[in-house]
Amino acid sequence: xxxxxxxxxxxxxxxxxLTANGHRKTPERYAILETIYSIEGHFDIDTLYSKMMEQKxxxxxxxxxxxxxxxxxNARLVIKHQFGASSQxxxxxxxxxxxxxxxxxxxxxxxxxxxxxxxxxxxTKLSRFxxxxxxxxxxxxxxxxxxxxxRKKTNNNKKEK
Numbered sequence: 001x002x003x004x005x006x007x008x009x010x011x012x013x014x015x016x017x018l019t020a021n022g023h024r025k026t027p028e029r030y031a032i033l034e035t036i037y038s039i040e041g042h043f044d045i046d047t048l049y050s051k052m053m054e055q056k057x058x059x060x061x062x063x064x065x066x067x068x069x070x071x072x073x074n075a076r077l078v079i080k081h082q083f084g085a086s087s088q089x090x091x092x093x094x095x096x097x098x099x100x101x102x103x104x105x106x107x108x109x110x111x112x113x114x115x116x117x118x119x120x121x122x123x124t125k126l127s128r129f130x131x132x133x134x135x136x137x138x139x140x141x142x143x144x145x146x147x148x149x150x151r152k153k154t155n156n157n158k159k160e161k
Contacts, residue, residue, distance in 0.1 A: 007037050010077050010093050017075035031058040032068045036078060042088040042109060045069070081135065083109050100135070103142035105149075110142070 014033055018025050035051050036043070043051075045065055052060050069089060072078040079092045083102050088109070097118050101110045121134060141149070 003037075006094050007034060010037055010091075013093070014072070014075055014077060017071070021074075023071060028058055028060050028064055029068050029071070031055070032060065032065060033072065033077070036072070036089075037091050037093075039091070041111070042081065042090050044086060044088055048089075079135070081109075081137075083107065083137070097133075099138065101138045101140065101142070103145055104139050105141055105145040108142050108144075 010033060011030065014030070015025060017023075018029070032048070032052065035048065035055070039047070039051065045062060048065055048069075049060075049062055052058060052065070069078060069080075073080055077091065077093055078089050081088045081090070081100070083100070084104075084107055086107070096113060098111045098113050099117065101112060102108070117136070121136070122131065124131075
């Protein structure tokens with residue numbers, strides 16, 4: 001599905017959600033949706049706010065962004081992730097299932113796909129529960145931080161001798 005078809009589809013889904021739940025259909029909400037679906041990968045509210053400020057047509061407050069993000073999460077068009085202390089978001093419609101590696105030292109988040117892992121999770125029988133979707137976060141050290149820690153340890157050992 002090309003990006004314009006995706007944007008048209010999510011606009012329709014959002015319109016149906018707003019109508020069904022008695023929310024106003026404002027141009028700002030649609031501009032936020034359009035901006036989110038032009039962002040690749042994860043973003044935070046500050047990034048979204050900056051992107052919105054770059055657009056000449058719409059200047060929205062942070063409160064409007066937060067309120068609209070909640071609507072988009074409820075409409076299942078955006079996913080919220082909690083990576084350590086920071087909240088990150090990503091579009092959810094027409095996205096491949098992926099997993100996240102989070103470095104506990106520098107905070108870098110890397111997405112990866114693993115078919116074997118995905119099949120194992122999706123085929124797991126859950127007691128009195130039907131899986132609709134999932135998120136997987138793996139915490140550890142990225143290769144850059146791991147190498148830096150090893151260098152620091154080596155240097156400290158040399159100083160002690």
